Amino acid sequence: MQWLKRIRIVVAIIFFLALTLLFLDFGNVIPIEIHTFFVSTQLVPSFMRTLVVLSSASFGLFFVLIITVLFGRVYCSTLCPLGILQDIVIRIAKRMNRRRRFIYKEQHYILHYSLFVLTGILAFSGSVILLNLFEPFSNYGRILSNLMSPFIVLANNMFGYILGLFGFMFLFQIPILHINPVSVLASLCILALVTYLSYNHGRLFCNLLCPAGAFLGLLSRFSFFKIVIDKNNCKECGLCERVCKANCIKSSSMEIDFAACIGCFNCLDACPTIGMSYQGRWTKLSDTSKETDGGRRNVLRISVLPALGLLMPVIGVDSAVGRSQNGFNENRKHPISPPGSLGVGRFSTLCTACHLCISSCPTQVLLPSFLEYGIAGVFQPKMNYDASYCNYDCVLCSQVCPTGAILPLDISSKKEIQIGKAQFIKDDCIVVSKKKDCGACSEHCPTKAVTMVPYEKKLMIPEVNNEICVGCGACEHACPVQPNKAIYVSANQIHQKAKKPQSKKAEPSFDSSQEFPF
């Protein structure tokens, strides 16, 4: 049965590399279809997205559910990037100490499922805080975009600089604008936690904290194929238990806790005899499968709750949106959520802060927030007009968003979304304070919601028409006034519709049949 492990490793490498590259692809060279393909296989984001918008990306969710029902939690060892990251750490740990071995441990089901149920309840009532903290794909994304991507960019810039000295200009300099130190620190903590747990305890993260692991564990109880120990052929050597990263094989009593099994097939590979097999249901199970111990019964009882939780989505999400739309204090200065997120409230209940949009954004206007969306929305991206502004003709973030927190947009519908409104503080404007022409805001405005109108003497001063403002932040970004900009965008808590800019046909003053006016 060695081929099962080999297949697992090959698939794992493909997915791990692909998902890693998606987060490091700062030049946006990877086509969007490839993004969608790989990201759609990620359980939690795909699940959320399916609840929000049923699209071809939901295929990935059904695929994961089907393979889990058929083969157990193979997802955890092949498709989950954080799982594979742990496998890499475990491999290194093994290299460092060849005598390292795993032993069976009672699974922390009560803790794990309590956390899972709490995560679910919170998520459906509008707070993704626990998902945000423990969801594996988002954590992996944050580790890459916060910790690794800056180094890749720095390396690019260094090589680009050196190559530039020799006349090669194909590697250009990339500014790093999207760094939030708190988010970096948090990602570092999660990386440290995951590394520590996997180095010392195998896949404990997956069987203690991970919501995807908990959910798939419920399914894998009923999976068609299971790993079983054949009591007649087992030589009781215990090799299977030693290699089990999930600590779920109890070789002394020849039992396997398949709900905790992450489908790595190391045991099948390690078994020197035919004492272990991966069997379909039709195969008559020998007396191995007497599954009664207290722990499991408890789990079955507990698992009813999450099952109920699963029935909540239809009502749950709607009420979550409704709740959080009114859940903010109107007097607070709000963060601005990206176009396609429909509003700050909805966005913060659906975004698991994987930062894929942040690493994809060509203008780097997206920045990890800290507490701006409230504690539940920690590290969710916000528009950062200090660094940049939202390109009028770009919808990339909406196309890559794995959870549907940013809904897919086409360019023309994006242009009708108003995420905020430009607010002009006349007294601070250069034209008023210094009596000099400027116009940087109006210059950058893609809809001419900010226009220049005659002011004193021959000066021109900005005027804002909020009906056609999309809130892209170009005016705010361009405004040269320091330290506080004389024009800024105030968030629309719920995104509104921007009118299409109307302009009359320009009057021709000269055409080539006339004589030059000089």
Add this chain to the structure above:
Amino acid sequence: MDRRAFFKKGLGASVVVGAVLAGKYQNLFAAPYAANDLPFDLVAVKGGEPDVMLKKGMEAFGGIGKFVKKGQKVVVKPNIGWDVTPERGGNTNPKLVAEIVRQCRTAGASEVYVFDHTCDNWQRCYKNSGIESAVKDAGGKIAPGHTEGYYHEISIPTGKSITSAKEHELLLSSDVFINVPILKNHGGTRLTITMKNQMGNVWDRGTWHRTDLHQCIADYATYRKPTLNIVDAYYVMKQNGPRGVSVEDVVTMKSLLISTDMVAIDTASAKLFGIDPADVRYIQIAADQKVGRMDLENLRIKRLNV
């Protein structure tokens, strides 16, 4: 090649402080011609495609060889400020830029670089303006200008509002500089033509906006005088400039102006656009600071039809 060259040149002067170093470069663009060698002060062409008008206009000057010598490094600075397509009139016409690159190459230029410090995302601007592919097809090189690292401190001793700026390294290391703006409306300064286009040469534009935009534009024009200025007035954005909202903002003028004098060409362009050049304050200031001449009636102007 530009940066290596820049560093080679920089090495010699590296013991001297930055300001002095920048001062050394001021003579780098010593014109390969004497102004009165040229048959005209200004050539205006109308009625043809951008590339055809350029050919005709340059013939009147005696060919681009008057300005570009064999083996020289040329930098062309079109307006590529915005992520819009050519017919929106927000960026210099790609056909014109390509023809300039082609002519420079034919004249024997060793390298022809094209860059701009864009306003919108630079990669999108380069691509959607059509200029990136046009330049590559014509044998030129498109260079980035989107981070501060590409810009180096220069001093502007003649400046009134600003006395220094950070200028793109290509300008500091090239032999010939061709400034190729598109004529269009500009909300802040009324018009953007050659002198305003030079804001794309520098990094710290915020300071200009903050200080006194017209004066800063003129100040920089006293320091950086292009070898040649070519104004694209094929598609002209009459309103909502400089970015524009739709093609409704654009009229077709099918014209092209060429001059070595930024003030003269901006004055003529303003008239073509239909506003009084004296109303564009930076033109007046630059004329007062002797950057060039506004008295078109006393200049030798060649008017051509295609």
